[in-house]
Amino acid sequence: MEPWDVITSVNDSPFAMKTLLGWVINGPLDVVNTDQVVGMFVSSNRITANQIFPSLEDQLCNHFNYDFSERTIDDENEPSKEDKQFLDIASKSSSLVNGHYVIDLPFKSKDVQMPNNRKQAEQRLIALSKRFTQDHDFHKQYVTFMDKVINEGYAIRVPEKDNGQNDGSIWYLPHHGVFHPKKMKLRVVFDCAARFKGTSLNDQLLQGPNLTNTLIGTLIRFRQEEIAIMGDIDSMFYQVRVPSHDSNFLRFL
Structure with a gap:
């Protein structure tokens, strides 16, 4: 004005x-x-x-936004209150231990209390075992994946004395397998969205800010130098670990 x-x-x-x-x-x-x-x-x-009429620069931006409509090239969203809370947890709790980053689970509340959903995980496991008996290739690849998770130290066995723990800080992740449509390689999915008594692990965690690179930004950076290098990290999500006080929220059978 x-x-x-x-x-x-x-x-x-x-x-x-x-x-x-x-x-x-x-x-x-x-x-x-x-x-x-x-x-x-x-x-x-x-x-x-x-x-x-908009300037030539604005018209050019609008033209590119029509081609890459998933996100405008001048989009600069301010972080929300929950995004700031997530970043605060990440910055204060992250550390590098034996070549692996360790970070707290970003709970919305410090005093989270979860219902014991072991029965749900057991029922899902029973249904999974029936598929094992019907599909031997599925069973074989599933065993190979679980062996790698345990042998690489991505998961450890819960001590016998803690099996009966029920203090609101326990959550079991049901899991299932899906095949890549082209590679026919099995991918085991730990279902953090599985709901029990009106809640799930995802409901209790902060999502965090969207840090995905825009397509147009990736294409432009790809052309900045003569040689572009692309890499991949084996089992990337399993390489990031959680401290012992949060690990009980990531139990599975």
Whole structure:
């Protein structure tokens, strides 16, 4: 609303003011005492505003946004309150131990209490075992995956003395396997969205800010230098570990 230019009024008529959005008309209109008027009449004033065409740069941005509509190239969302809370937990709890990053689970509440969903995990495991007996290749690849998870130290056996623990800090992740449609390679999915008594692990965790690179940004950076290097990290998500006080929320059978 900051005025850029003003055309002053004459004899108590409206005045014109130019702003970032264009010209605006303000000001008083003559007030007529209707009791003194024999015949009433209505007058209409029409104002035409010319459209301000965007600059060439804005038109180019709009053109690219139509091609890459998943996110505008000038989109700079401010972090939400939950995003800031997530980043605060990550910055304060993360550490590098024996070549692996260790970070707290980003719970929304410090005093989280979870119902014991072991029965749900057992039922899912029974259904999974039936598929093992019917599909031997599925069973073989599943065993190979679980052996790797244990042998690489991504998961450890729960001590016998802690099996009966039920203090609200226990959660079991049901799991199942899906095949890659082209590679026919099994991927075991730990279901953090599985709900039990109205809640799930995902419900209790902060999602965190979206750090995914935009497609147009990736394509532009790919052309910055003569040689582009692309890499992959084996079992990347399992390489990041959680401290012992959070590990019981990631139990599985």
